[in-house]
Amino acid sequence: MDYQKINKQRIYIFAGLLVICFICSCMLGWYIIHPWTAFKVLLSKLIPISPDWPTAAETVLFEIRLPRVFMGCLIGAGLACSGCAYQSTFQNPIVSPDILGASNGAGFGAALGIYLGFGYQGISICALFAGLAAVGLVCLILLKFRGNRILGLVLTGIMVGAIGAAGTAYIKLIADTHDQLPAITYWLMGSLASIRKQDVLLAAPIILAGMVPLVLLRWRINVLTMGDDEARSMGVNAKQLRGIVILCATLVTAACVSVSGVIGWVGLVIPHIARIL
Numbered sequence: 001m002d003y004q005k006i007n008k009q010r011i012y013i014f015a016g017l018l019v020i021c022f023i024c025s026c027m028l029g030w031y032i033i034h035p036w037t038a039f040k041v042l043l044s045k046l047i048p049i050s051p052d053w054p055t056a057a058e059t060v061l062f063e064i065r066l067p068r069v070f071m072g073c074l075i076g077a078g079l080a081c082s083g084c085a086y087q088s089t090f091q092n093p094i095v096s097p098d099i100l101g102a103s104n105g106a107g108f109g110a111a112l113g114i115y116l117g118f119g120y121q122g123i124s125i126c127a128l129f130a131g132l133a134a135v136g137l138v139c140l141i142l143l144k145f146r147g148n149r150i151l152g153l154v155l156t157g158i159m160v161g162a163i164g165a166a167g168t169a170y171i172k173l174i175a176d177t178h179d180q181l182p183a184i185t186y187w188l189m190g191s192l193a194s195i196r197k198q199d200v201l202l203a204a205p206i207i208l209a210g211m212v213p214l215v216l217l218r219w220r221i222n223v224l225t226m227g228d229d230e231a232r233s234m235g236v237n238a239k240q241l242r243g244i245v246i247l248c249a250t251l252v253t254a255a256c257v258s259v260s261g262v263i264g265w266v267g268l269v270i271p272h273i274a275r276i277l
Contacts (some may be wrong), residue, residue, distance in 0.1 A: 010277060018073070025069045067200050068192045075192075075256045076266055078207045082249040082256075083267030085214050086123070087220045089245045090150055096268035097253040100157035100246065103264070104164030105134025106257040111171040111184045121198055123187070126260045128206075131254030134160050135246070149239075153246075190261035199259040210251035212268050213244065221245060 027033045033041075034227040037053045044051065051058075080095040090099070098104065108143070109130020113123035131137055138156045145152035175181045214221070220241055223231045253267070 022069055022073065025181065026061060026066050029065065031056065033057050033061060042084040063197065067197050068195050071195045071200055071203065071259065072192050074204055074207055075213055075260050078211055078256045079263065079267040080213050080250040080270035084220060084253045084271035085249045087244050087271060088225045089242055090154060091225055093272070094268065096264065097155060097249060098161065098264065100249050100250065101134040101161035101164055102131040102253040103257050103262050104161040106131030106254055107188055107262055108164040108167040110187050111168045113197045114180055114183050115171050115175050124199060124202060127258035128254050131257055132250060134164055135250040187261045190263040193261055195259055203255045203259045206255035207252050211254070213248045217241065217244065
């Protein structure tokens, strides 16, 4: 059997399903947009067309649904890509993108931003930088670690993640129960409902900047799963590659969590489903 041909066919099928889901998600909802209307509204941004559709259709499509659907695809791809990279780097099939504390750190940053009364954009920026700071703290602590570096990364990440979770719990304890606490709880649940065009401009470039190197380095990451000695014998600098993977995967994870909240299972489960398919 030509497995390469079968794999290509599967990729085309799932790419087609993604396009169909993307289009249907833009049209369906409480306010249903007819396919022909949606096509004309989108085409009007490329060529001049006399508008014969309701203003609400254009507003719903460009202000609400397109940002949510686009970021939903990008966040899902980003978390899955980060999870797959982490699983290969740490040679552990049950590792997820929050293993180094990025998700808990971002959650703490968002909770702190809400508690301090920042606006929506400020909360997202706080979450992004707090997630990056959490992984930076892990790397600083690792410099003093003696022994197995991979084990040190995992243990340090778990500890820093626990500190972030504790900080979030403390902020929830002292937050105003009428306004701030519900907002913090809602953000931590994870949702695409509050995503706006500003979030696309903030998070999308960072997610793509982290994903592109991971895709370009995919064969080296595959070699890394066989161990550092095997990777070294094939000309791969395991330590340097691991640092690049951690940096890129952390950028992707922190950017995703900063606009969508904590979505825990995608980065763990989807890589395994993709391997099965």
